[in-house]
Amino acid sequence: MAQLNPDAVLFVGDLSNADIKLVKSIASIDIPTAVILGNHDRGQDLSGLQLKTQLSILGNKDVSWGKSISWIKPLVSVVGGRTCSAGGGYYLSKQVSSVYGQLTINDSVQRIVKAVNKIPLHLPLIILAHSGPTGLGSDFSSICGRDWKVPAIDWGDKDLEIAIDEIRKNREVDLVVFGHMHHNLKRGSGKRQTCIVDKKYKTIYLNAACVPRKILDISGNTLTHFSWVEFLNGKIVHVSHRWYRSDLSIANEEILYDVNISE
Numbered sequence: 001m002a003q004l005n006p007d008a009v010l011f012v013g014d015l016s017n018a019d020i021k022l023v024k025s026i027a028s029i030d031i032p033t034a035v036i037l038g039n040h041d042r043g044q045d046l047s048g049l050q051l052k053t054q055l056s057i058l059g060n061k062d063v064s065w066g067k068s069i070s071w072i073k074p075l076v077s078v079v080g081g082r083t084c085s086a087g088g089g090y091y092l093s094k095q096v097s098s099v100y101g102q103l104t105i106n107d108s109v110q111r112i113v114k115a116v117n118k119i120p121l122h123l124p125l126i127i128l129a130h131s132g133p134t135g136l137g138s139d140f141s142s143i144c145g146r147d148w149k150v151p152a153i154d155w156g157d158k159d160l161e162i163a164i165d166e167i168r169k170n171r172e173v174d175l176v177v178f179g180h181m182h183h184n185l186k187r188g189s190g191k192r193q194t195c196i197v198d199k200k201y202k203t204i205y206l207n208a209a210c211v212p213r214k215i216l217d218i219s220g221n222t223l224t225h226f227s228w229v230e231f232l233n234g235k236i237v238h239v240s241h242r243w244y245r246s247d248l249s250i251a252n253e254e255i256l257y258d259v260n261i262s263e
Contacts, residue, residue: 003248004226006031007074012179012208013038013084013130018050023057032071034078036064038130038180039086039093048098051084055099063128065100066111070123074231076174077119081129081163082108087144087155087180089134105159112163117170124174124234125167132178133161136205140185141192143207144178148186155181168201174236175229179209195239195256204236204257215243223251235259 009029013036016022026035035058043050055062063069064083070076084096090105097103103111112127119125132144134156140147144156164173183191196205208227215223223243230238239257242250255261 004244006228008032008034008071008076010078010126010128010177010208011035012128012177014040014179014209016041018043018054020053020057023054027057027059027061029061032069032074033061034063034069034080034126034128035061036080036128036130037062037083039084042084042093042095046094046098048095051095052099055083065108066115068115068119070119075123075234076126076231077123078126078128079112079115079119081112081127081131081160081178082157083130085129085131085157085180087131087157088146089158105162108159109163109166112160113166116163116167121171122234124231124236125171126175126177127160127164127173129157129160129176129178131155131157131160131180132176132205132207133164134158135161136196137193141190143193143196143205144181145192147181147192164203173201173203175204175206177206177208177227177229179207181207182209182211183207184211194241197257204239206239206256210241217251222246 017040063078063080068079134154136143137145138154139145140152146153146155167173183194185192194207210225213225217223226242228240228242237259241254243252245251
């Protein structure tokens with residue numbers, strides 16, 4: 001990953017099912033890094049010890065639930081949503097409750113909003129979540145649509161939607177990036193929508209949950225997926241899904257947003 005020379009890297013969760021060795025590897029990355037854990041990272045122990053251990057190892061790379069991080073290069077700020085979310089509105093697992101307590105949906109909203117309010121207005125704002133917010137569609141193929149069970153419904157996080165609405169009263173939200181809902185649909189064929197550009201608020205919503213992230217091309221060569229975002233002068237100018245060869249060349253690129261094309 002470092003060989004691709006990104007200015008920063010964001011992890012949207014479901015990393016390792018509490019694999020401490022992998023979490024330590026992520027914590028050792030020496031470029032700007034922000035991480036939020038997913039529902040498959042919370043561990044099997046109901047005491048929350050495995051979850052707490054991962055959070056401790058990640059240190060200030062963990063931006064979940066009201067934490068934030070700001071960088072000079074790249075000139076952006078990142079605020080995390082609710083950790084270990086499984087989508088579906090608002091629900092806390094026993095592991096999460098053991099670590100954070102029985103927080104209400106309003107508590108969650110206020111954690112996120114409070115963290116954003118501490119960030120200078122001139123910094124572009126990225127919200128990093130495991131599950132995306134509600135309000136983005138309720139079809140199987142919607143960016144946060146439930147595709148494994150009938151009927152198809154909006155399976156996003158309600159607290160994140162409310163928090164974004166509150167944040168917009170004072171500032172722009174440039175990018176909301178998340179995972180959880182796999183690109184390949186479980187019911188029927190095809191892929192889900194993975195990028196939405198809100199024309200009113202100019203917010204870009206990006207689902208980065210390409211599973212599996214490594215595949216073989218027709219020649220048997222390994223390709224690795226990354227979602228790629230570029231900023232210029234504080235504004236997003238490019239968003240794409242990219243498949244890289246082992247020599248770091250791009251085998252395929254799906255352009256989701258490009259300011260030169262969009263305008």
